[in-house]
Amino acid sequence: MQYSKSTDYALHALLHLGQSDRHNNVGIKELSVTLGVSESYLSKIMSKLRQDGIVRAVPGVNGGYELARPAEEITFLDVIQVIEGRQHLFECSNSNSQQHQLLAEAGDVPQEHERPKKIGCLVEKVMDGAEQHLHQYLREHTIQWVMDEAFKRCNHEVNKK
Amino acid sequence: MQYSKSTDYALHALLHLGQSDRHNNVGIKELSVTLGVSESYLSKIMSKLRQDGIVRAVPGVNGGYELARPAEEITFLDVIQVIEGRQHLFECSNSNSQQHQLLAEAGDVPQEHERPKKIGCLVEKVMDGAEQHLHQYLREHTIQWVMDEAFKRCNHEVNKK
């Protein structure tokens, strides 16, 4: 259970776009040599990012990519969800087993008025809770945050001299 | 990016063991029909759980599995790490690219005394931080917790009548 390499590439590509000047779009070629990934593969990733409104793309001579919105509005969660999809971390695969009856209905039979009762599974409750915590943290960190931190470190390094 | 079905099965198997009486071990056959999974496959999972000290197994007539320690000491994180492994959620795959130089050294050259400086990557810092939050939540929820909640619900249902 790991994030794919594509997520790695996407994050680094966005960081490069962020560091480049605004309104100065950078082509797939430059991104490719900077990240050390083939143009073919990287273009697939950039295409996804464009479809989800993270970057803008302009074809033709001197074309390329640029961030579609300020770097402080692009969170890690945004990027990850574009690449990895939005499926839940945990999805029950045997809700028709005997186990399910026990856990979901807690050994009791609530048959009045035929309500299915939608109590909500306890296992999913834990897993979804965990996922929420993960997502909250990823939502609080943006591309801009990384660039800011890098800048601070740079200054600190200079002051030490 | 999703937890595997094996994790699902492992959790449910442990819940079943927890609900069964202590010192009354349950065989792979019973687990198999309860969860609706083949004996062959489920036994692979139970074997893993045994190797990591989550359950105990005794062969022979009237043999089977039982929890190796109290249910309140078996966390969701324990189970997940046994099945999914202990690799990090994010592992950098291109630390020799040009990007890396920029981010890890923040555009500066700390060449005094040849220290590699081990500053720590900012991207990994975010991802590992997120992973810590995820793990913390999973560490706080145990097999016993699920059983307790199910019990509460059962009581609540009875009181309403």
Next chain:
DNA sequence: TAAATATGGACCCATGATGTCCATGATAAA
């Protein structure tokens, strides 16, 4: 128009998840 650039479909390969089957070993009951 021509060169540069992004887009998207078709395809390939390696790896891992899921699952089955069987030979072997260990244990307790008869």
Next chain:
DNA sequence: TTTATCATGGACATCATGGGTCCATATTTA
């Protein structure tokens, strides 16, 4: 001691997905 019961682990089989390449096409600017 014998035997039925049960767990263990290796060898496969199958399938989905990640990771990646190649090429034909469309779009834009010089």
